Amino acid sequence: MSNDEPIDSIAELAALDPPLAMSSADLDESDVEAVVAVLRSGRLALGPWAERFEAAMAEYAGVRHAVAVSSGTAALHVIVRALGLGPGDEVLVPSFTFVASVTPLLFEGIKPVFLDIEDRTFNLDPEELERRRTPRTRAVMVVDAFGHPAPWDELAAFADARGLRLIDDCCEALGAEHRGVRLGALGDAGAFAFYPNKQMTTGEGGIVVTDDDELAAVARSLRNQGRGAMGPWLSHERLGFNYRLDEMSAALGCSQLARLETFLERRAHVAELYRRRLEGLSFVRAPVVGPEVRMSWFVYVVLLDKGLEREPVMKAMEEQGVPTRAYFSPIHLQPFIRQQLETGPGDLPVTESVARRTIALPFHNRLGADQVDRVVSALESAVRSQTSA
Numbered sequence: 001m002s003n004d005e006p007i008d009s010i011a012e013l014a015a016l017d018p019p020l021a022m023s024s025a026d027l028d029e030s031d032v033e034a035v036v037a038v039l040r041s042g043r044l045a046l047g048p049w050a051e052r053f054e055a056a057m058a059e060y061a062g063v064r065h066a067v068a069v070s071s072g073t074a075a076l077h078v079i080v081r082a083l084g085l086g087p088g089d090e091v092l093v094p095s096f097t098f099v100a101s102v103t104p105l106l107f108e109g110i111k112p113v114f115l116d117i118e119d120r121t122f123n124l125d126p127e128e129l130e131r132r133r134t135p136r137t138r139a140v141m142v143v144d145a146f147g148h149p150a151p152w153d154e155l156a157a158f159a160d161a162r163g164l165r166l167i168d169d170c171c172e173a174l175g176a177e178h179r180g181v182r183l184g185a186l187g188d189a190g191a192f193a194f195y196p197n198k199q200m201t202t203g204e205g206g207i208v209v210t211d212d213d214e215l216a217a218v219a220r221s222l223r224n225q226g227r228g229a230m231g232p233w234l235s236h237e238r239l240g241f242n243y244r245l246d247e248m249s250a251a252l253g254c255s256q257l258a259r260l261e262t263f264l265e266r267r268a269h270v271a272e273l274y275r276r277r278l279e280g281l282s283f284v285r286a287p288v289v290g291p292e293v294r295m296s297w298f299v300y301v302v303l304l305d306k307g308l309e310r311e312p313v314m315k316a317m318e319e320q321g322v323p324t325r326a327y328f329s330p331i332h333l334q335p336f337i338r339q340q341l342e343t344g345p346g347d348l349p350v351t352e353s354v355a356r357r358t359i360a361l362p363f364h365n366r367l368g369a370d371q372v373d374r375v376v377s378a379l380e381s382a383v384r385s386q387t388s389a
């Protein structure tokens, strides 16, 4: 909610003694100074900050290359194009995700083939991979739902055996680990996103991370109007985009990245406050975290019991001043997808059952125990009013 409304000044931002906002970027004076310094320098694009941000992100993700772009969606689009996927190809992708996991496939004329999920972590069900594969399958668009790493052991085995590519939409999972390996380093390439509700922000922004030299070089060219690394400014080697990240955003990224580990610890603490407050409630399940992972908390999503419906519960919470979000609304049920791909209800039973019952609760770095208590109390009374209705 807070992210949809313009905020006029830092003073106004600070004055938002965080009421129950759905999300809230963690900004301080060092962030302000970093951005102001860029403005004072007069160099607002194609400067040193994007390069610094790329070097820092590559190091953080444990990969050789990082290519900064203007959004997470742009990062995924550049990866899909750089891998040479196109018309006639199919890519396996969960439907329980944000629309941006799928739109880059559609831009390139690729057919998305939707996978059902398992109802523990809400990640793709590995058994679905072989079930939905066809001779046209070229890749899997992996999603690490809500910051919980996908089943990477099974994914790697599947991709190896079948000669398929793995793209990691790890836009919700910056800092998450699978068996001690940070996300971004798994698969052929990964995409992170820095919209203000993510674990750290650049305003708008995203980044491609990869160990593949060729893929990185093509991604660099694609984001910069198809220019070559060395050629003259008005020489274009391929059809490209303007997906560059500006210098203010890159400087903010550097400043935020320096505090990322603190953010992640703080978010884990707030998640723990929620877990304790939810313990013992019979009608709702707190998020499940597998033993093989380090979760990076993006949003805090609870699952209502079968028989409960999220919409009336969300409405009753809203009436008590507690905002919530319907994370996720399955992609195979989105109006334009149904029309274009002839998908519909009944295609993915687990996804559909889960999506009727998942609610994202207010979640950000500065939530305290009192606010967590207020949210869960509102949830309790909302459920009570539904069951007694």
Ligand SMILES: *Cc1c(COP(=O)(O)O)cnc(C)c1O
Pocket (backbone or CB within 6 Å): 071, 072, 073, 074, 097, 098, 100, 101, 143, 169, 171, 172, 193, 194, 195, 205, 206
């Ligand atoms: C945030 C997000 C993206 C990218 O979003 P942008 O707004 O384009 O930065 C992509 N996939 C998922 C799953 C996301 O949550």
